[in-house]
Amino acid sequence: MRPLPPGRRGGFTLVEILLALSVLSIVLLLLLSSFTGAVRVREALSGRAREYRQIRLLLDRLGTDLMGAFASTARKESALTCREDQFSGMPAATLVFSAFQLPRTDGGRPPADVVKVRYFPRVGAGGTTIDLRREESELPFLENRIPPRETIVAEGLRGFRVELWDGAAWRKEWPPSGQVETGLPKKAAITLLDAHGEAFRREVPLFLAGQEGNVLQSGRRSPEGK
Numbered sequence: 001m002r003p004l005p006p007g008r009r010g011g012f013t014l015v016e017i018l019l020a021l022s023v024l025s026i027v028l029l030l031l032l033s034s035f036t037g038a039v040r041v042r043e044a045l046s047g048r049a050r051e052y053r054q055i056r057l058l059l060d061r062l063g064t065d066l067m068g069a070f071a072s073t074a075r076k077e078s079a080l081t082c083r084e085d086q087f088s089g090m091p092a093a094t095l096v097f098s099a100f101q102l103p104r105t106d107g108g109r110p111p112a113d114v115v116k117v118r119y120f121p122r123v124g125a126g127g128t129t130i131d132l133r134r135e136e137s138e139l140p141f142l143e144n145r146i147p148p149r150e151t152i153v154a155e156g157l158r159g160f161r162v163e164l165w166d167g168a169a170w171r172k173e174w175p176p177s178g179q180v181e182t183g184l185p186k187k188a189a190i191t192l193l194d195a196h197g198e199a200f201r202r203e204v205p206l207f208l209a210g211q212e213g214n215v216l217q218s219g220r221r222s223p224e225g226k
Helices: 014-067
Strands: 081-087 090-100 114-123 130-138 149-157 159-165 187-193 199-205
Touching (some): 014 090, 014 199, 081 114, 130 159
Antiparallel strands (some): 090 114
16 A cells, blocks of 8 residues: 555545445446336236136136026026127127026025026227126016126136037037027036136036926926926
8 A cells, every 4th residue: 555645635536436336326226126127027926816816716607607507498588698799809708598596695685596697798998808797687587577786707808708519519609500599508618818818718517408398487497207
């Protein structure tokens, strides 16, 4: 270390201070970038988790509804119908069917074990996605019908496709041409496309297919042998 010239005190020069500040700024910038990157990753993972949860809940709900689906040859309005449209190039099916369910005892409505269910799409915000809605009508075969309840069951979808198995082929439209109007498919395949275009498919058996003639007008199955 060289001795300081006479009259000069020890300390940092201006160049040394500026250099130290530059290094400190670079370090802080790197730390900030790392932090914001971690926040973005966490937000992206949280968003994907919400999307997966929405898809799972919707497939479970659809599966439960379809497992209780029935149709009666004595009631044409009990028939299952399915039509597929295109919303801005996205497949968007409308599915309507009657189903058994556990009676609801909450609220001021009378309990009902038979409902009419309709799943139908609407164009989402911005016109680039589909929102899927579920409409439920209780006591659908009575004259004094209870007003239906409508809820949004999924948002931000890229597609909602329904395929129905008639025992020989998958159909996108139901009932097929030449088939009994109140006939049920043996199973249904539900395909959901999430906001990223990833497809999720689930096949659901319709346990009452082939029993259309054994269901009374009230919606209750007749006793065995009667």
